[in-house]
Amino acid sequence: MQDMKEDIKNTINSNINEKFKCLETKNELLEQKLETQTIKINNLERTIRKKNLLIFGVSEDEKSYWDLEEKVIDIINNVINIKCDSNGIECVRRLGKKGEKVRPIVITLTTMGLKIKIQKNKKKLIPTPYYIKEDFxxxxxxxxxxxxxxxxxxxxxxxxxxxxxxxxxxxxxxxxxxxxxxxxxxxxxLSESPETSQSDCENNKDKQPIKNKTNSMDNFLLKKPTLQFPSKKFTSHPHDPRTTQ
Structure with missing residues (x-):
């Protein structure tokens, strides 16, 4: 009877352990998926905000979207001194709920080139009430x-x-x-100094050309031998028929 109780207890514990292991693996998979999704969302949000800029200090007295866009274009053209029209701006909007404080303006530009130009020339806004920041x-x-x-x-x-x-x-x-x-x-x-080059030249002058003995021997063997005979003076004999006329 005691053995049966022990067996039942062990089987229950093993089943519980298996279920816990399954839950742990599922939890790990969910955490991995959540991390992957978070990275994707962050990358997507970074891409969306990539061409955005925030302008602070612009008075909030516009009556329509077109008034706000015209204000932004005027600041870019006349204060920052960069050519811009409505084609360079995708959209403009105030950030946050309307209250006592002046809300910043979110500008979405059509090109990264225009954004870089504005950022490079934002120092021109120092004497003005306006200033620019990234949209993070x-x-x-x-x-x-x-x-x-x-x-x-x-x-x-x-x-x-x-x-x-x-x-x-x-x-x-x-x-x-x-x-x-x-x-x-x-x-x-130091590596190209005239002293080092001069010493190299002197060393080259001191070195004498080494005669190639093998080449001279080969030339001697290949050269055709020339036979030389001693030259004799020809003397005529009285009875020699070659001398008779």
């Missing part, structure tokens, strides 16, 4: 705030650290780059 998703904004402390620490150590999307990038110092270029030039000058 909320989770990226919170991550960038967390990274700001690390960036300030890196800059205190003399490093050129910046935040690129959601990562810290340390740029090379201009002084280090200049020193490296100078060292490379010095190395080239």
């Amino acid at each position: 998703p909320p989770e990226i904004l919170s991550k960038r705030k967390e990274l700001q402390m690390e960036v300030s620490k890196e800059r205190e150590q003399g490093k050129l650290a910046i935040i690129k999307y959601d990562k810290i990038v340390i740029l090379k110092n201009r002084n280090q780059q200049a020193e490296k270029q100078i060292m490379d030039k010095k190395k080239r000058v």
Whole structure:
């Protein structure tokens, strides 16, 4: 009887363990799928916001979409000094709910080239109440705030650290780059100095050409022998018929 109880208990435990294992594997698969879907959604959102810019400080007194678009085009043309018309803008809208504060404007541009031009010339907005920022998703904004402390620490150590999307990038110092270029030039000058080339020439002059013995022997063997006979003076004899006339 006791043995039967033990067997029943063991079978129940084994069944429970198997079910738990199945649940664990399913949970792992769901976590993997969720992670994959999250990465895809983040990439999709990044692609959607790729051509977006945020303009802050623009007074909120427009009465229609066309008024808002005209305001944005006017700032790009006359303040940032970049040619732009309605063809360069896909859409414009205010971000968030209307309240006491002036809401920023989200601009979606038609080309990345126009966005890069605006970003390069955004310093022209410094004397104005306007300023431009990238349009990041909320989770990226919170991550960038967390990274700001690390960036300030890196800059205190003399490093050129910046935040690129959601990562810290340390740029090379201009002084280090200049020193490296100078060292490379010095190395080239030393390797191509006239002293080394002159010594090479002198060494070449001191060296005498080595005669090739094998070639001289081959030439001797291949050369045709020439027979030389001693030259005799011909003397005529009185009884020689060749001398008779």
